[in-house]
Each structure stands twice: as structure tokens, then as C-alpha cells.
Amino acid sequence: MTDTVRERADRLSAAKTIIRQAGAVALDYFERYDMLEVQSKRTAQDLFSEADTNVERLIRTAIAEQFPCDGLVGEEYGKQEGTSTWQWVIDPIDGTSCFLHGLPTWCVVIAVLENGVPVLGLTYDACRDHLYWAALGEGAWRNDARIRVHPRAVIADGLTAIGGSNAVYSAQLGGIIERLLAAGGSYMRNGSTALTLAHVAAGHYVGYFQPLLNSWDCLAGLLLVSEAGGVTKDFMADTGLYGRGDVFACAPQVATELEEIVGSTASPR
Known part of the structure; x- marks a missing residue:
């Protein structure tokens, strides 16, 4: 060793x-x-x-x-x-x-x-x-x-978590939720970023997006999703450890569709 x-x-x-x-x-x-x-x-x-x-x-x-x-x-x-x-x-x-x-x-x-x-x-x-x-x-x-992340679920038959607690993004988040529902998806929010990411990793949610988070909210959970076979955005690529950024994580089969629903705010890397 x-x-x-x-x-x-x-x-x-x-x-x-x-x-x-x-x-x-x-x-x-x-x-x-x-x-x-x-x-x-x-x-x-x-x-x-x-x-x-x-x-x-x-x-x-x-x-x-x-x-x-x-x-x-x-x-x-x-x-x-x-x-x-x-x-x-x-x-x-x-x-x-x-x-x-x-x-x-x-x-x-x-x-x-x-x-x-x-x-x-x-x-x-x-x-x-x-x-x-x-x-x-x-x-x-x-x-x-x-x-492991869910191996088969898609947006239309899975649960997708969308988070947000900042008024700056309220209109944007409303649009994301509207597009998710139009795609036949179900919108969920449990109030904890880290726990939500753990639930993506365990296959309960098919994906998750939330803007303006800190590193302590998400780094552990993003590693969980990645190691569980999921797709994630590199949180620190744009913001570093001390900035605030978007969190994007999902099962691989829904990455393209979820990226389209979220829009230009986030894309998997």
C-alpha cells in the first residue's frame, strides 16, 4: 500500500x-x-x-x-x-x-x-x-x-429534483419546472442538496439541478453520483472551491434531455 x-x-x-x-x-x-x-x-x-x-x-x-x-x-x-x-x-x-x-x-x-x-x-x-x-x-x-444510479428510468417516468432558494433565479426555475412537467416528468424537492444527490446516486431520483450552491453543499454528493455511474457537472471548473455555482447530476440516459430542460445554465462535463 x-x-x-x-x-x-x-x-x-x-x-x-x-x-x-x-x-x-x-x-x-x-x-x-x-x-x-x-x-x-x-x-x-x-x-x-x-x-x-x-x-x-x-x-x-x-x-x-x-x-x-x-x-x-x-x-x-x-x-x-x-x-x-x-x-x-x-x-x-x-x-x-x-x-x-x-x-x-x-x-x-x-x-x-x-x-x-x-x-x-x-x-x-x-x-x-x-x-x-x-x-x-x-x-x-x-x-x-x-x-448505483437508476439504470433505466427516463424523465417521463422518473422523479427529478429541482432546487432553488434564491429569488434571483425564481423566474428561471419556474421555466425549468414548466419544461420538466411538459416533458412528463415529476418535480421533487426535499430541502437538502447533499441528501438529494445521495438519492440520485441510489437511484431514487433520476436527476437533480440547482443553481447558486456552495462547495460544502455538493462536493460529497457529486462524488457519490459520479462513483454510482452518473453524470455530473464539474462544480469547481468555473467557480473554484470558494465560489457559488450550479449543481447538475443525473443518470446517464437522461443527461441530454435534462440538459435541454435546464437550458443554458448548466451542462454536464
Whole structure:
């Protein structure tokens, strides 16, 4: 085993433990969601609570103890430079609005980059104890079972997820949904980008599109879809790690049709 392979395996093992520990803490907060103090960030739709900040702090502390030279990027506490070739990208609770309204469509998310390339992606659905994870070149998994995108479903008989929480894109998203319905598709939204991408990887949704997302929302899930045999847009090609960009992911047989429905905003690469 080479040093790089060993280092990746060590981080995967640690990430699985850390994300489950974080999920247990998040689940404890979720069970008393109506008692949490809620605050907003940029907009009234962008919410957070002490659950978000405390869970991210737990994850950061665990990573720093085991891999002190690695860099960190998180939704709540931003960037921490490292000196190694490894960088962790974390979202303590993806789907915070659902979380804060008592809906179980939220998750804890960790992606690990090596030399700027996503090589590990983990999404933990704590409410169902489903750990979705992928390692570059090794496939995608839910707990110990291999998962794959749907092999046959098309737009007309599958479920397609379309997300959006920014008013700038409201008219555009309306047009996308109108074209999807005209094509005979069904429109879904569960409120968590990472969990939606995991469901594309597992074959529940046939595809997913959402504009203006951050890296911590999607890098883990995009690796899941890719390793499950799906088609994805290279999120960082246009925006890098710190910009906001579009997420496009689907089963390969619907890529062309979904690209036409979405329009010029996104195309698979």
C-alpha cells in the first residue's frame, strides 16, 4: 500500500467515525428542534442555530486532533489553511430549514480533497442511520451496500429534483419546472442538496439541478453520483472551491434531455 493510498484510507475511516458522531449530536438537537434559537445569515431563508455551529465545531476538533496539518472549509466557520495536500469540506447540517421545522430531510456532510480533487464524499442521514459514502475509483455505498444510479428510468417516468432558494433565479426555475412537467416528468424537492444527490446516486431520483450552491453543499454528493455511474457537472471548473455555482447530476440516459430542460445554465462535463 502506497503512502497516498494509506493516507486516504486513514481519512476515510476517520471520516466515517466523525460523521456518525456528529450525526448523533445533530439528532439530539433535532429531537428538540422547536426549542432552538434560530438566526439568519444573508437572507431570511438562510437559517442556522446552535446545532449548526456546535456540530461543525465537533467535526473541526476531531479532524484537527487526528490530522492537524490538513486544511478545513466549513459553512459556519469558514476556511482554515493547512500545510498538507489534504483539505476537508464540511457542512454540519445540510437542510437546516427542514431541520428547524422538524422535517427529517437533513444530513451531515464531509468531503475530503487531495491536491484540490474530491476523493472522499460522505453524507450521513442520521434520522435513518444511512451513511452514503464514496471513494474516488471505488464506487458508491449506503452503509455496506453498493448503490448505483437508476439504470433505466427516463424523465417521463422518473422523479427529478429541482432546487432553488434564491429569488434571483425564481423566474428561471419556474421555466425549468414548466419544461420538466411538459416533458412528463415529476418535480421533487426535499430541502437538502447533499441528501438529494445521495438519492440520485441510489437511484431514487433520476436527476437533480440547482443553481447558486456552495462547495460544502455538493462536493460529497457529486462524488457519490459520479462513483454510482452518473453524470455530473464539474462544480469547481468555473467557480473554484470558494465560489457559488450550479449543481447538475443525473443518470446517464437522461443527461441530454435534462440538459435541454435546464437550458443554458448548466451542462454536464
